[in-house]
Structure formats: C-alpha cells, structure tokens
Amino acid sequence: MFFLCYFILTLEYYIWGEKMKKQLLLLLALGAISQGAFGKEFIGKGNGYGGPLKVLVSTDNDKIINVELLSHKETSPVVKRAFPILKERILEAQSPIIDSVSGATYTSLGVKRAVAAGLKSAGKDYGRINMNTKAPEKPIAYLEPVNTDLVIVGGGPAGLAAAISAKENGVKNVILIEKLDILSGNGKFDMNFFDMINSEAQKKNGTNDTIEAFVKDKSNKMDTPERTLAQAKGAFVLDKWLRGMGIQLNHNYGLRNHMAEKDAYAGEEIQDGLEKRAKELGVDIRTSTKGLDLIINNGVITGVKVQNKNNFYDINGKAVVLATGGFSHNKELLAKYAPGAEKVETSNQMGATGDFLPIFEKHDLKVDNLDVLSVFAFIMVPSRDLTGGGDGFMLVNQKGERFTSEEITGKTSMEKANAILNQPGEYAYYIYDQNLYDSSYRLQKHTKLGLHIKAGTLEELAKKIDVPYETLKATREDFNSAIRGEKKDKFREVPFKREFKTEGPFYAAKVQSAIHMTKGGVVANENTEVLFENGKVAKGLYAAGEVTSSSAAYSASVVFGRLAGENAAKFILK
Template identity: 30%
Template sequence: MKSFKRLLSLLLVISMVLSLAGCKKATETNNSTLFKPGKYIGEGKGINGTVKVEVTVTEDEITDIKVLEHNETPGVSDLAINDLPLQIIEAQGLGIDTVAGATMSSNAILEAVGQALEKAGANIEALKEKTAGKDSPSATVTEKQADVVVIGGGGAGLAAAVSAHQNGASVIVLEKMPRVGGNTMISGASYNAVDPKRQEAQGIEDSVDKHFQQTYEGGDKLGNPELIRILVDNAYPTIEWLESMGMEFKDTLHTVLGGLWPRAHAPVEPLGTGFINTYMNYIKENNTEMEVLVNTEATELIMENNKVIGVKAKSPDGELILKSNNGVIIATGGFAGNVEMRDEYNKNWPSLTNLKTTNHPGATGDGLAMAKAIGANLIDMEQIQLLPMGDPNTGSLSGNIEQGVENRIFVNKSGNRFVDEGARRDVMTKALFEQENSFMWVILDSHSYPTGDVRNHFNESIDELVTEGRAYKADTLEDLAKQIGINPENLVEAVNKFNSCVETGKTDEFGRTLYQFKIDTAPFYAGARVPTVHHTMGGIQINTSAQVLDNNGKVIPGLYAAGEVTGGIHGTNRLGGNALADISVFGKIAGENAAKNNQ
C-alpha cells in the first residue's frame, strides 16, 4: 500500500513538472517575436506588370510599406497604391478588402507585402485573419441640401455637375465607389466629333450629316433621331467646352474600332484621365458650392407631390438624405457588370453568363432600378453591345495593341482573316463567335509602333506588352506565326491579300474599305483578343432636354438622366467613339437644365 502511495506521489510530481514545463513553453511561444526586424522586398503581379514593395518591420510590428515600382494605370490604381499599405499597417495584417475598381492592383500589393513578410519569418495565414477595424455605421441620419444632386461620379455625372454649377447651381455628387471616374477613367477615351480644322489637315472629308447618318443607320434606325441630332450637333461644341476648362486633345484624329469613320479625338492625357481631371480641377476650384461624396451609394429617389426632390443614400458613416432644390440627375452608367441583369434582358446573343466585361465593378444598373421604381420608362434594354477586343484573362480593353482601324487585321487560330475589320462592332463580334474558341489575333507592324516606347490607347508601350507576354514581336511574319502557334503560310497569304487591297484601294472579299498602310515593315506584332461585354444601349428614356419620361411618355418633374444609364440614342449598336461624346453632350445638357428647373 505504501509503495502504491509513493508511486502515486511520484506520478503527481512528474505530472506537475511536465505541466509547468508546458506552461513555460506556451508562454515562450506566445511571447515569441512576430518578425525578424529589418526591411524586406516583395513582388506581386499587377494588371500591367510587377508591383514591388519594401516592408519595414520590428520584432512585433509592421512599421512602414513603400510601393517602390509599378506600372499600374494612373487614376485607376491610385487608391490601391496609396491606401492599401496604410490599411495593412493599421490592421497589422493582410485581411484587407481589395479596392473596388482596382482589384488586380490591390491583389498585387497584398501579394507583394505577403511575400516580403514571409521573408521576415511571419505566419502569413495568421496575418490574413487580421483585418482593419471599422467603427459601426452611425444610426443617425444626416441631411444635406443642394440645388442639384447628381448620382454617379463618372464622365456623365461630373459633366452634369460642372454644367449645373456653371448655370448657377450648388451641387452634390454621390459616387458609390471609392473614387470618381467610372468607365470613363478606364476607357480608351476616343471621342467622335466632326472637326473641320483637324480633319482637313489630315485630308479627311466629313460632315455632321454623315455622323448622324452613320449613327442612325449603325443602330439599325432604332435610335431616336431627335436625340441623335442633339448628339452630333453638339459633339464638337462640347469639345470646345472641355478645352475651355483646360482639357487638351491631340491634333491627329483616328478611326476607333467600330467607329466607321476617322473622327475620333484622343485626349493628351492617358485613358479617360483627361476628362475626369478636367472636371475635378473645376470642382476643387469651386468646392464651396460643389461637394463630391465617394463611398456613398444612392438607394432611393425621394418623391413629393409626384416630383423628385431628393435622394436617400448610405455611406460608411450612416444614412444620408440629400434634398435637391431644383433637380436630381441620374448618371450611374449601364449594367454590363451585372451578370444577372444582362442575362435577364439579353435576347440577341448566346449566353452572357460566363463572359467577362470591359466595365468597372460599379456598372451594375443601380440607377435603372431606382428610376424604374418610381415609374420611369426603360427602353431598348435587350440591346447589349459586345466587343471582339477583350483581354482573354480579364475581359478588359487593356493590352489591345491596335492604334487605328486602318492598319491592322484580325486572324483566327488558323491564321486566316474572317471579317471586315472596319465593320460594326456587332458584326465583328458575331463573326468572332464563329471562330475556334471565339479567339483571334490582331496583326500589325511598325507603322503602328515606329519605336518600342510608343503607347497604345491604354497607356501601355508595345515593349511593355511584349515583355509581359501580352503581345508578341518578330522580324518576319513566319516567325510571328510560329510564336503564336498559327499556320505561317496562311498568315503570310492573309497579309499579302490585305496589302494588295491597300495598293489598289479596292474593297476586299470581306467588304473592307478602310486602309492606310501596308503591313510590310518589321517588326511585326500580334495580340490575342476574345469577345467581351462592353456597353448597354438600353436604359432610362429621356427627351432632348435630358428629362426622364415615365411609362406614359410624360416628364417626371425634377428628374434628369445622362450617359449610359439612358436608352434610345444608339439603337441596336453604338458606334465606337460615340460614348464619350454621348456622356459629355448629354451630361452638359442635363446639368444646365437641372440647374434651371423651376418645376
């Protein structure tokens, strides 16, 4: 019995010793350092190449993050580049939401910081669970008032805001995304307008009537002729309006994909930054009478006595009630980014469920839903435009190597041409769907890129695209064909036939009539493209004053709309280059009329 007691006591002692040792080990583990102090470099893959960061850590804290190198798109990626490092430091972790509209840039930063912290010996999975703390939204309701409230901070909304202020109104702009710009910011920014001075310098004959006819017939005569006439008559005066505020356009005009004529103006600043910067510079100069609220989502139009008098919205700080003295302008863009909605209305294409889009993430049709809820009439909703120019991985227009319609051809996976490359966008896209894997190559030569640092319409140099594997370069067509895996003989024959038509000026077998240079001067280039959802021609019905009409064709007092959220202008097919003209012209008209509204 005594022996048993001695054994039991010994076991208890051993158990206590082991327990103490375990506690000591646990304590040591909990007090262990999180990082090996120092500075570490990490890299991540962004939309335009590598993003490189430097992360500084102490034993238990991330103290600094610097973005050393990146080629991300100006304006689009700014919030990710500037804000994400601060959020990571605040959270002391990697469980940070990506910035809406800059997802790939955000992921690149998170990947780069994660790689750097891994070098510092961090537990990456544990860091991914740490998120930036946010105060819960206030339960209070904040009220604001202005003469004009604009829903949407893209090109149409900002044009309307500036125009309204120029006509004497105080203005509040609501933008649900973390930044202004919308689709305008990431567009190729080609703007169609008949411009005698610039066009005559290039030997281009044009007229406003021709622009009208091509727009009307290009949409199969479904567009409202009165709205189209407003568009083409005011396209160039609106360019002059933009120039009066400091915006600059290049002197040389071009034919944009599906534009049908060389009347497209290219801004000096890349992408759509010229438009957005012009408007925002004006707004900043007049900030006592103009306010822009980002991260603020409009949810409902406020009606009183059958008139729109304001907007309900939500922000990180709680609910907002925005009262308008004169009018509310809807400029929220289309619904190409809303898969469910485009599937609901699509009648003209194969399933759009799995197609990517060129649009920014905010293009989800919110304005259409708000307008419909108060009886606004929606027209042409089934008219959804696809482009044959999507990036195979993202659906975006970035990486598109073409510089103008006249100087490139499309070939399929066999190396054969299959369509008139100067045709309407729907014609080209339908032809692309009939090719193997709905896939094509854009082929051009050094006429488009005299040097490797020449940039496309998305501010990407051809050398950068080749380095990143998004374009291919060769000194011969045969070598180019081998690089991209197509039949060399077919490619050479396709180019030779094209060059023959350039020489003779004759219409080719596909009906092509737009030519400028032969494809005959090395280096030769190729870029891959697929169909992508681009523009929704349907939307809110408006009159020539940009007033919203109800289901009975009557004006809804106090409500205006402009831009892609509207329908009735482009018919079945929008001409390339007409969107920037549309949003600018009708944004300006909506702002002016809303400012003067006395209904």
C-alpha cells in the first residue's frame, strides 16, 4: 500500500510540479513512519487494576526505544506515578521482565503483560508474566554510609510536608526515604481534606472559623490539650501555606471539609503539589528504600539504617522525622493489638504495615492507643475504593433484606463491618436513588467510571444484582413507612428524613466495611518530639502522621509534618 501511494504521488509530482513538493514529502514521511521505515511499532493489551489497558511499543533494530500508554482505566494518582517508572525499567532492561512498582502491583502487571503481548507479535516470546515475575535479583551489598542533615522516613503527606518545611526553615541537606516505589501514601486517593480553618474557600462562603472554635470542637481524650491547640494553630495557616506552593482547595462544604473543586478530589491536588515542591527544593528523595532501625549516639537519634532492594547502608544525620504511617495492612499486628480486626479489609495502601512498631519497643519509645481504629463504613468490592454519599440509602444483603442500621458513626462502625461479614458472600449492597446521586460527587464519579450499577427501575436493578425483586420492593416499602412514622424502624433509632424514591433510576454498589486508619502509635508531644516510656524527650527524633497516637487524620498529617520539619530544623541549626 505504501509503495502504491508512493508511485501515485510521484506521478502527480511530475505532472503538477514544485507546488506539490512540500505536501509530497510530508505524506511520504508519514507513510514511512506508519510502515515502520524508521522503526516498528506494536500494540499490546493487558488488564490492570481498573480493567483493560493498551500500550504502544516502539522498536528500532530489535531495540525497545519507547513505550506509550494508549488507554487505561487505572486510578489517576497511581498510574501517573507508576507508569514512568515502569517505562524506565523496561527501557533499561530491554524487556518486560522487570520488578513491579510497589504500590501499583496490578497496574504493573497489566503494563508488563501488555508490553510482552506487543513484543510477541514482533517474534519475541517472554512467556507467561504473573504476579511473581520480576527482574533478576542482585547480590547483597553493604554500602558506605551517607551523611546528611535530616533524615525523613516515609513519603506520605506528613513526610513530604516535613521535608518542605525543613528546607524552608534553613536545612540544607534533607534525605527522604520511602519503602514503596511511589510517594504520597493514602493521601493521594482522598476526596476530602477536612479540619482546615481560615481557608480562602471558607471566607468565600462567609464562614468565620477560629482557633478557639476548633479547639472546642476537637478536644478529646486521645490528644493532649497542647497537641489540639498546636493542630488548631497549624490548621489556621495551612491553606495559606498550601496556596503558596500552588495547591488550591477551592471547594468548602460542611464547615471544615475541603475539595480541590466541587468535582475534583483534594488528595490528588495536595499530594501532586507537595511532591512537586519537595523536588523543586532539592530534597533527596529515595524510593524503594526501607527504614530498618534508628541510629542512636550518646542518647541522640542521629540517623537510620536502611535497605534499598539488596543494598544495605546507614544514613547519618543530625535529626530524624518518622512519618511511616499506620498498620492497617498488617493482619498480624491487627490481631495482636485489636483482636478481630484482622478479619476486616482495609482501604489503606499496601505500605501501612507498622514496620517501626518493633523498633519503638526495642528502644523503649512510648506507644499508646494501638487498639483504636478508624473504620470506614463502605468500600467497593473488589476495587476497595471508598464509596458512599451520606444519608438516604438502603443497605441490603443478597436476599434483598436490611440486616443492620445504615448509620455510619464511629460507635457502630466495627459492628457494621462484622454484620456485613456475616451476610451471604460477606458483602452487602449499597442501594440509592437519584436524590442521593445528585447530592454526592463521589457517587457520580463512581457511577461514571462504571463501578456502580445503574438501572431504570427497581426491578431491573434487582435483576442486575441477582436480588429477589419482590423482597427488595417490600424492603423499600418498610424503609419508607418508618421514615413516614407509620411504623418503627427495627434497625435505626432515628429514621432517615428523606424517603427512598419509587421512580428510577436506581443505583447499587457491592460493599464491605474497611479499616481506613489505625489511630494508635508512637507518642509525640505538641512539638512533634517523640517520647520515651519514662516521658522524656528522645532528642533528635520527631514524628507526624498516622505513625503517631492521634485522633486526627489527613489534614493533621500535613499540619504536624510541617511542624516536625520546622522543629527539626531548629534542633539541627541551633
């Protein structure tokens, strides 16, 4: 075909003369590329975490020169971090037989299989690629120590905030290590950034929120009054700090809840911005690097022993910030500290394994509240995405019957988790109507992504989820009767205020409950200084985020991460 086009265009060139020259040369170049005159291109398909994906593999003389991701259904915060690493590894190895990106295991598998499929059409067969496919293992090596000013362990929101803050406060050399291949922990998935006050979005809404009001609302038994006050003060200036690096949370709802925009999650905006700022400031970021132990000299914490694949070395510094997260992904530790919780799924990322808990015990560092968990009422099965959109839904089992309250307060969260696990298949259906759909961006997003099931009528929905229609219909009638006050709701003390609609469309999501965070951890004071069992300060050691014992969550990780970097800087520079 290419040569036929070449003949015709050449003939027209001679007939029409110079005015055809530029067009002819352009078309010939395009034709040559499409035919692989300057290399060959192969399309390969695979399946990632979200579904089918497609890649374009470009070769030149049997050398892989480029890999392009043509289409996918992967989560944006994961794929945009993982794919560049996968591409780099494939080009370096000249093969899809590479290590997967930790924190993006299924995405990695899909990309590797797609590249292998593309190359197979080029005559190269790499065999069956599975979850255990990885690069050849390198021998163990013990490397020379590395010296710096500050070592930060953990590349989530707290660790990144600490690195940025330390740099802004005059620390020249900062090394941040992260055991996974990608940064930003679970924060990059979060829709809501709550507990921030004095924000531009609040002011735009006419909300005058104060430090005093925050302290009054947030005082609790887990946090000292001093830490709650420190959080309040940090929350008061947080929006200004984030906006200073281009991070804008412009949608405020429910007093202190924030999203990037009404239709854009906060987590992706925040974590993209923190990563960008840390790199701009020259933070030495070392991924695939796990902290193994603390280095202590004359009672002062001065570094961390680390492992990067099979390379072991020490990072010596003048102070250390721990931001290693919780342990909701470690069933052994859950069984030890919160028996029964190990049966419940987690919505947290795979790095939340509590690696430093044995280290705290080894060095007599104080830990507390390890049995306290934050349980999120609903995650989707099997994707594990947080879902739900407030009041106005029915929770039913495979029989189409309600079996527990739809309330999602903390007091009932573990009860709900166990109640769902006791149902046929160990799941339930979260069923809602158009009213709730219209009021919740999260539900709208999940439906558009094809993660929720939509039907025009309740009967059609029942058929799609294989639930008896007559039973489901009767369940809805009982549900609405309780709301109208015609009968007592046998599962709820206070019924919902809004009836479940009788006209479609209707929606359903298969759900379980999940441990979203562990709330216990190492004890740090209001200055983020870690304490020994005897209550004394561990000099040179700071902690922030989920690794600490705290009632707070995402926004507090950034608040105390920033404070940890600032106080570590003062310690280092004094």
